[in-house]
Amino acid sequence: MDIAIMGAGLSGLACAITLEKNGITPKIFEKRGRVGDRFVNGEVLLSIFSRPVHDCIASLSEDFGIYLKPASNIQKMELFSKNEKAILEGQLGFTNIRGREQDSFESQLHRQVQSPIHFHSEHTYEQLLSQFSHVVMATGDGAYAKETRNFREDLTVSIKGTTVEGQFDRYTIMAWVDYTIAPYGYGFLIPYSEKEAVISIAIPDYPNIGHSMDQLWDLFYQKVRHQLNQDLPVTDQFQITEYPIGICRSARIGNTFYVGNCFGSMMPFMGFGQYAALLSGVYAAYDLCGLGKYEELMEPLRQSYDHSLVLRRAIEQLSDEGIDRIVRAMQGYWGEKLFQTKTVNPLKVASYLLRPYVKIKKGVTS
Ligand SMILES: Cc1cc2nc3c(=O)[nH]c(=O)nc-3n(C[C@H](O)[C@H](O)[C@H](O)COP(=O)(O)OP(=O)(O)OC[C@H]3O[C@@H](n4cnc5c(N)ncnc54)[C@H](O)[C@@H]3O)c2cc1C
Incomplete structure (x- = not known):
């Protein structure tokens, strides 16, 4: 079995590590000149x-033998709507660095x-498929x-972010x-350290937005300052336009496995996708090693x-008023419950409660 991995990012490298642990050496093809050769960004795992x-982070090392050191753990999140603020506290997750940095994921x-x-691979998918x-x-x-x-594809988003200098609490995100x-x-x-943070906005590319990015x-930057x-x-700064968010109909077709954002690991709600990307790489490797069926393993991520x-x-x-009401309700008991109750999946519960009121294209909900 000859395996080619196209892309040396989170999912591709997680796949390679897992294959190697099971005695298989894949060949990795990366179009850029080095791993992480992109803008530096702070991301979170909530x-x-x-x-x-x-x-x-603990599960990745204990369950899958993938060792990642985050920049910090998150002990506090300050959540703002137009007129309200909620402060959520506890062990909420981790911040980490992406891109060119030595300690990026x-x-x-x-x-x-x-x-x-x-590196500098110009191989197309078709070429790799014919050789592997x-x-x-x-x-x-x-x-x-x-x-x-x-x-x-369910939507596209445009994202703008800058690295800024200032004084930050590395355990707090906003x-x-x-x-x-x-x-x-x-x-x-998202702070990288006590002295540096990234500030970013992500906006869906809808025709009724009415303002340019x-x-x-400018409004966002003024507000944060x-x-x-x-x-x-x-x-430093970066900008991405019309980044597609969507999901594959099949996680595997023939002997091609779609992993990470190629599969659809980036969540439409807040754009988080790192953990799902890592898991998808591991699961594709499991299938290749005869340790499971990729489509079945991916079912929870699809849900x-x-x-x-x-x-x-x-x-x-x-509207902003509706969001104000939710943020007000999250201050205190409900916010604490949402983040601290480990037995309940808030995403799943919220989705079941809201589903009857939401217009979704046929075939999207499972
Ligand atoms: C601005 C931004 C902020 C985000 N913030 C968060 C966050 O806070 N928390 C979170 O969980 N998720 C976040 N995400 C999502 C998360 O970054 C992605 O879900 C995750 O990186 C996907 O991993 P991946 O392996 O699919 O892709 P990547 O890690 O991006 O790796 C893809 C690799 O493939 C290479 N490549 C591309 N084309 C080719 C080609 N033709 N041939 C060979 N190689 C190729 C690229 O150079 C790259 O190295 C964010 C995403 C963006 C864009």
Whole structure:
């Protein structure tokens, strides 16, 4: 069995590590010049989105032998709507760095991989399929799956982010669900350290947004500076336009496995996808090693995607006043319950409660 992995990101490298543990050496093809050769960004793993697993860093090492060191754990999240604020406290998850940094998640995974990585690869999927018995598609978006009509795109988002200098509490993240600065989207502040953080907004590309990304960005940046009472000078920035969020109809077709964002690991609600990307890479390797069936192993991740889509569609039907009410309710008892109750999957419960009120295209809900 000859296995090609197309893409040396989270899912591709997780797949390679798992194959190696089972005695198989894949060949990895990466189009860029090195692992993580992209903009630097701070991302989060929130435990509320990985249920039934509460601590995904511990689970990755204990259950799958994948060792990742986050930048920090998250002990507090400040959640803002237009007029309300909720403070959620407890062990909420982790922050981590992505991209060119030495300790980015992809750099850490790279150090755990022995298999050869062919950088600056220009191989197409078709070329790899003709040369290898199995191909793992791990290119970080649904483009290839879309070409083969295997991808259902549910929305696209545009994202703008900057690294800023200032004074931050590395255990606290901030989130905004406020349509005056991010219509139908959200904003985040994620510290890399006590002195640096990333601030970003993600906005779906809907025709009724009414403002350009630059206009919204200015409003957001002003708001964050005002709320933190700091200047927050910018040291780096990135922008992504029309990033597709969707899911594959089949996780495996013939001997091609779709993993990570190629499968649809990025959740439509808040754009989280790291944990699902890592798991999908592991599960594809399990199938290749005869340890399970990829489609079956992916079923819980497919369901999480669907629950998240229901939440996205539900929140899109709310006004700022409706979101204010939810954020007010999350301050105190309900917020604490949501994040701390380990036996309940809040995403699933919310999706079942909201499903009757949400308009979803046929075939999306399971
Ligand atoms: C701005 C932004 C913020 C995010 N924030 C969060 C967050 O806070 N929390 C969270 O959980 N998730 C977040 N996500 C989602 C998360 O980053 C992704 O779900 C995850 O990285 C997907 O992993 P992957 O393996 O599919 O892709 P990646 O890790 O992106 O890896 C894809 C790799 O494939 C390579 N590649 C691409 N095309 C080819 C080709 N043709 N041939 C060979 N190689 C190729 C790329 O260079 C790259 O190395 C965010 C995403 C974005 C864009």
